[in-house]
Amino acid sequence: MELILDGLSVVTDGRSLLRDLSLEVGGGQVVGLVGPNGSGKSTALRCVYRALRPSSGTVRVGGDDLSRLPVRRSAQLVAAMTQESAVDLDFTVEEVVALGRTPHLRGNQALGRRERELCARTMGLLGIGHLARRSVLTLSGGERQRVLLARALVQEPQILVLDEPTNHLDVRHQIELLSMLRGCGPTVLVVLHDLNLAAAACDRLGVLSDGRLVAAGPPAEVLTPELVGQVFGVTTCVVAHPLTGDPQLLYSLPSGLKGTS
Template sequence: MRIEIEDLTVAYHGRTVVSGVRLLALPGQITGLIGPNGSGKSTVLRTVYRHLRPESGRVLLDGADLTALPAARAARHVAALPQERGSDFELTVREVVAMGRIPYKRSFARDDDGDRRIVADSLDRVGMAEHGHRRFSALSGGERQRVLLARTLAQDPDVLVLDEPTNHLDIRHQVDLLALLRAQHRTTLVSLHDLNAAASVCDRLYVLHSGAVVASGTPADVLTPALMAEVFGVRAAVVEHPLTGDPLIAFDHRTTADVGAPVPVGPV
């Protein structure tokens, strides 16, 4: 299913934080949101998983206004991994993941064999199959992250909405998570701070700055030295990744001032 955002404007306490955003996430593709802190990435995603209502504009799921759908029906189609991730659940890992099955159940219905198989499979896919009995509150930050991702997979949605999913993960589990997202072949909308991760996993990128989309296209089209300087305020070169052929961004960690002159770009 496709997600289309039309002229989205969101305000907090009378202050506009996102204005006129248009975005298209296609079935089976990974669409990435990148931009500096405070650029509006999380705000856009929150409107997609219905945590926020827009001031104006619409979020469409295959042409249907998401805000008009009943909550349970919307939850069967869209699953979210937000940045606000509770750490005080006094539940087991298995119980947390089983929460992903709630949209498919009547009130107070117990898990059936099908639910238990889906929960077990979801834990296995994130490398937490042996931890189902543990208390969620006793996990490390990276372990919690993987459990909450398993919960979104157990929801079996058409659309995944992930806000900084690689936070708290070590490099091995970051690589595993990005590979897992690729293997899903679902409509995926994800915000990432790691631009090299975005270059490797995303089919299309939208760059937000001060609440507006300032660039969009493939990673090779978008991730340029000029954009690094203008949007992120850093000097960078963009070259071809020697292993994958994706754009690879090399940052100048010695200089943060005088970024107006782009570094020459290698072939991408």
């Protein structure tokens, strides 16, 4: 299902957090948002999962204005894994994952056989099946991160929104998670800080700076030394990955930092 951000602007307390952002995410695509801290990436995601109402502009899912849909319907269409996601109650992993089915159930309706199988299959896919009966309070940060992603996936959304999903994950699990995004089904809009991971995992990138979209397109077209220098203020050399051909950035430390301890 296609996701369209059409002229989104967010102004709060006299500050412009997002300025006329327009971006299309084709059905089944993985599109990454990258940019410096404070550039508006998380603000854009909050508009998509309806945690924040844009000052102007529209979020469209499959042609429908998301703000005009009932909350229950939008929760069936859009699932989010955010930086603020937290589980502070003594729930088991399987109980937390099962919460992803809430938009599809009515009242205190119990999970059916299909829902239970979906939860078990998703936990297995993310390598947390063996943790099903563990309290989430006993898990590491990386394990909790995978539990929260499983909760989002069992929601069976058409649109999956992820804000820095690789936080707390080791290299292996970062790669496994991002590889899985391509085949997980939903259209994906993801915020990533690691530009090399973003280049490898995403079909297209949108680069934000000071609340504005300054570039959008395939990673090889967007991640140029000139743009990275302009937006991030760092010197880079861009090379092709020897196995995949994806652009990879090699960073140069300022000479004054070399050899310091």
